[in-house]
Amino acid sequence: MSFVPALGQSDFRELRRAGAGYVDKSSFIGQLLADPAHVVLFPRPRRFGKTLNLSTLAYFLGKRDEDLSPLFQDLAVWSDPAARAHFQQYPVLFLTFKDIKTRSYETTLDAIRTEVRRLYSQHQDLLQADVLRADEKRHYEHMLVGEITEEDCRQSLRELSDYLARHHGRKVAILIDEYDTPIQSGYLNGFFDEVTLFFRNFFSAALKDNPSLFKGALTGVLRVARENLFSGLNNIVVSSILSDRRYATSFGFTEAEVATVLEQARPDGGPAGQSAPAPPPEPPRLDEVRAWYNGYLFGGQVIYNPWSILNCVASGALRPYWVNTASTDLLQDLIARRGLGFSGETEALLRGEPVEARIDENLVLRDLDQQPEALWSFLLFAGYLTTTAVREELGEITASLAIPNIEVRVAYRDLFRSWLRRGLPERRHAEELLRALLGGDAPTLEALLERLLVTVMSYQDPAGREPEKLYHGFVLGLLVQLEGEYDVRSHRESGFGRADVLVRPRAPGRPGVVLELKVPQRDETPEQALAAAARQVRDRRYAAELVAAGATPVHELVAVFDGKRAWVRNVDEALSGAMKGRSQD
Template sequence: MAINIRTSYDSFRELRENNSYYVDKTDIIEEYLIHKFDKAVLFARPRRFGKTLTMTMLRDFLDIRQDSRDIFAGLNVMNCRDVVEGYMNKYPVIFISLKEIYGEESDSIFSNLKLAVSELCKQYPELIRNELLEEEDRKILSKLRDQEANEANTIASLGFLARLLKNYYKKQAFVIIDEYDVPMAKAIGTPEYDRVRDMIEHMLSFVCKTNDNVKAVILSGCLYTVKNSTYTGVNNIIPYTVLSPNYASAIGFTDDNVKTLLKDAGLSDRYETVSEWYDGYIFGRDKMYCPWDVLSYVRSVLDGSYSEAMGPESYWVNTSETSLNIIRGFLGKTADIDESFERLLAGDTIDCTVNVNLPYHRIHESGENLWSVLVETGYLSKAVTENMPLMPLRIPNKEIQVVFREEIWNYFKDKVDNVFVKDFVSALWTGEIQRAEAALNQILEATLSFYHEYREYSYHLILDGFFTGLGYIVHSERETGYGRSDLIIQDPAKSRCIIIELKHVKDENELEKALKEAAGQIVEKKYESGPRYEGYTTRLKYSMAFCDKKCLISEVSGFAGKSL
């Protein structure tokens, strides 16, 4: 059947009114309001998992000024009589997003906050027209609306609005704050961080602490970064993170969601590809996918923009600059961290104590904190369904592997003359062994400081990063023939590829022997068969042997370039 996929909508009402494909996630409304209600909750998920869509859905369901039956018609929540009769369009709602509250200096940050509060106040014309509104309150409301309020009244604005709404509607207000932690994430590492953190925590404290005007506060964000705040009301927030079994499948796509979507799109045969590239997350005890990736992939196939030659894309790349900066800040710092990166990229797990209560300013204190943040922001996932004191972590899928590879390349390219990299790659494509060998040895000399102890995967990682950074399709440890080739580099535009097998030795005298072993492995295990089947007419095969910063390269026996 024809389905209308729109990835740009983060407003629930807009999505429904425009007949866009929607995976029904309305069960969270009943789960929260009827079964697991708390005064202040945080739904913490990585970016692009549907937090904002969930927050606007809750807003549209609760908002007393809306009639939302048409946009919820046919969805699961309408089957729950208690929640429909008790909550649907029955409460005043304050909804604000903090994702645009950032800037280069404190004045610009505060100006953006005043603008957001101003736009919020303009949504309630009934308050300013209320004849029963006290004159002092009218003045404050007018100043907030006109961006003329002082800092104290701006920070207290959510609590102030909740009181006005309670007086007007005679009902407590729901306060929904989307992307509450973005201002702190944007300010990390700047002189403004402490002020921004204090400003946000103080703002939250007016509605999270005991407040008879507030029915509940619902937050969304990536990290639970306000625990142990000096503002005691903020410490009352109940966080539901990626480790929490409760609400685990409420935000994001489950395996069943993905299978249904693919079936509806007529793409059930692509399930394995979607799973390999965009699955791999375990939230609580549930297997989850990133909705942004899955929808973007399906849409590209349906609208004809998908390239079968290039394969799936990394749609999620660069959606969180903060996390990428964190990765860059740790690369090359210690042997333990470097080794952990290598193990993760090799497909292994690392064991870590995950701290889900980590404030942004403590991220760079240790490697343990780094891994915790990468779990919370979606760059890593736990590898088991049950939580453990030492949690095994892994890269969730191929898409995130690409992200890590590109960050390795970004690290190296600042330390290695790009002339050597391009010369090395060019020499491999033209079969000039001596030139490739000379260039690679220059590269190893420059990158020696990155690695504290060389292993085979150290060299694997360097080469992987170089080719990925130059835009080639890189397959690492890919099954082909009768085994798994270390690296297959593809250039679909020219129908050519490079097959590389690596060996590492501790004694330089063993380099020649290792070189022959690598060459024999390519031939005996028929690593060339996969690329040949895929139509690559030029297939270059190389064995490489490494000892510390020395490398030997050889073309594999029988190499002919063009297939017969």
């Protein structure tokens, strides 16, 4: 049977009725029902099938007049007698926050009101039942057509679950998709405290000590328990991608599943001599798919991003599908404010080397500005890094991290290009900046760097006593797009020391660049800082490696940054200026 991808379809019933290709993940239902945890949180990267899994669970558990058994009879869950005992037995409240990406708390609350009203509308047959008191009916009608207050929203799931449990004589399943999307928006747009306080009360009312709750399941990208978001919810269990083997293959595709999808998607050809629709494109080979999309490790299992695989099968082309749809707002913010935390470790990642980092599963979004481990944790859980090894000692998790595959490597390049376009909207300016760098054109480089600083760079220094690190990451981010023709290294041994940035051509005969970065010390003028940097370049022979590699010409540049100002000089010019200054003195 040919596998036909249903791109963007996350409604289980619609997908099955359309006869679209479906990789059977229904055993997840039996695992969840057998799990003693009352509420389970599943943090996974975006586009890993979270919404479809919750939709499948909702249709399986949901009590309704329509018999949905034909949707499940050929799936794994149907051969699980313990799971089948729960089939269509419970009222279900299924809501999603994946599209709540707003810029203020007021608009976020409005979007939540809309989602709550939709839930109440789905179950308004309760108004015709005899289970609601007169005051409860008035409140229900108010939730349908009245002005829903903030407190109404906080208590909405608890109250509606009570009504449904009373009416059906069954406890209620509460399923919440992408719970953390509004929280990330709050962090990015300055209303983090308000949105966190709201959801703390919202989740507590619905999921803590709720006598009407049968089972709760939440999905998201991040686990943010230490923000007190789930304070007091001792009944919630987190399915970690680092250590939880029970649900390791529930989200995303295993390699065996990918191989099956590729095989089923290959055109059959059809009988000779008969006209037929154009055959679907030939999907790439498994080894090609592995290089582009493999690399994630969940609970010790190798997992592929299903969105990328399905798009690859549909188009027959190896392209960066996931990174073109995943939200990058938070990453863009991190690049603009701290160069994505660039350091020697980040540079090693871009060279394809693993790095060691401490991982905190209870991610504190506030710490992204200050704590390196918070940044590594975010990149891991968001799918921009993967683990190659994990160890835990005395409750502290240390992981070897790496860029998962070609697709995500392309993401880093494109993120910096996008960021560069924000600062230099005209494409010619970005091209001029790189041309100025490789041509040793200090005045043009200075003007364009300063324009970028003014537009997208925060002068606040998260590096504490080492402000050079902020600007060093800023410049390294620009140079990522030189990858391919040039090898860009930072703090690399050359001559008698380490240059801040070396741009070495991969083939001789092309220009090379030494770039030394400084921030003026106390009472030091920019010209004095430039001269000090120039003397360091010459005295320590930073250009030696470029000369040995056959780079020609070799440009020696120094740059000084102060707030949102930039000064760039050729080394000879900086040294000459220093000599003139001394002669005038």
